[in-house]
Amino acid sequence: MKANRMEAFSDGVLAIIITIMVLEFKVPDGHDWHALLGLGPKVLSYIFSFVYVGIYWNNHHHLLHMIRTLNGRLMWLNLILLFWLSLIPFTTAWMGESHFAPAPTALYGVILLLAAISYQLLQLAIINQHPGDSAIFKSMGRDWKVKVSPFLYLIAILTAYVSPWVSGFFYVLVAAIWVVPEKRIEHFLKGQ
Template sequence: MKANRMEAFSDGVLAIIITIMVLEFKVPEGHDWHALIDLGPKVLSYLFSFVYVGIYWSNHHHLLHMIRTMNGRLMWLNLILLFWLSLIPFTTGWMGDSDFAPAPMALYGIILLLSAISYRGLQLAILNQYPDDSAIFKSMGKDWKVRISPFLYLIAILTAYVSPWVSGFFYVLVALIWVVPEKRIEHFLRGK
């Protein structure tokens, strides 16, 4: 298998994840603008998750272009990442239905944490295809975003029981950290 087939499959899964999330919206029973107010929590949780899936799609796209040799290990690590990401629609729906109750907020963080750990596993497996002294290996091995994100997710999970708003702040903070795709990968790919 070539890496572009894995990328196409992943793109399809991520597109389905976004589609499933938007299908959670039910048409309001009212016929005026006020009827949409009740959808506020669902819309906000959808927006959260849409941004997260978009961030993963963008960074995943860059990451897969670094693959030198495709193998079964990379395929399985990619599937593990997609598994965790595929649970985002469930937690998104639960958060919106519960008006951001503590347990759904915490579970959302757990899914994001496991997605981040899976992404890092895939990243390391790809980086291991390069010599330890290569510029990309040295550069990506010290990725501060990858190191700080799990810590921030843990804080968000724990604070979900104190305040969903504080928890949400940490989820937004991680999204802001990752919203710009990895520039080091772009520079590396341009230099190839």
């Protein structure tokens, strides 16, 4: 199997995740603008999650272009990542329904943390396909975003019980760190 098949499958799963999230919206009872106000927390949690899924889609796309040989290990690591991402619609809905109550907000972070760890494992497996003295191996081994994100997620999970807004700040911070795909991957791909 070629890596583009795994990428196409992943793209389909991510598209379904986004579709499931938007289907959680129910039409409000009223027929004026005021009726939409009750959807505020749901819309905000949807925006969070849409951005996160988009960031994963974008970075995942770049990462898969570094694969030299697709094997069963990479396929399983990719499936584990997709598993955690597939739980985002559930936590998104619960967080929005509960108006960012502590437990749903913390669980949202747990899912994001597990997805981040899965992404890190996939990235490490792909990087290890390259020689230890290669530029991509050396530069990606020092990837600060992969190292700092789990720490920030842990802070977000813990602060969810203090203030969901503080927790949300850390979720936004991690998203801001990852919104631009890894430039070292682009430089590596241009050099091939």
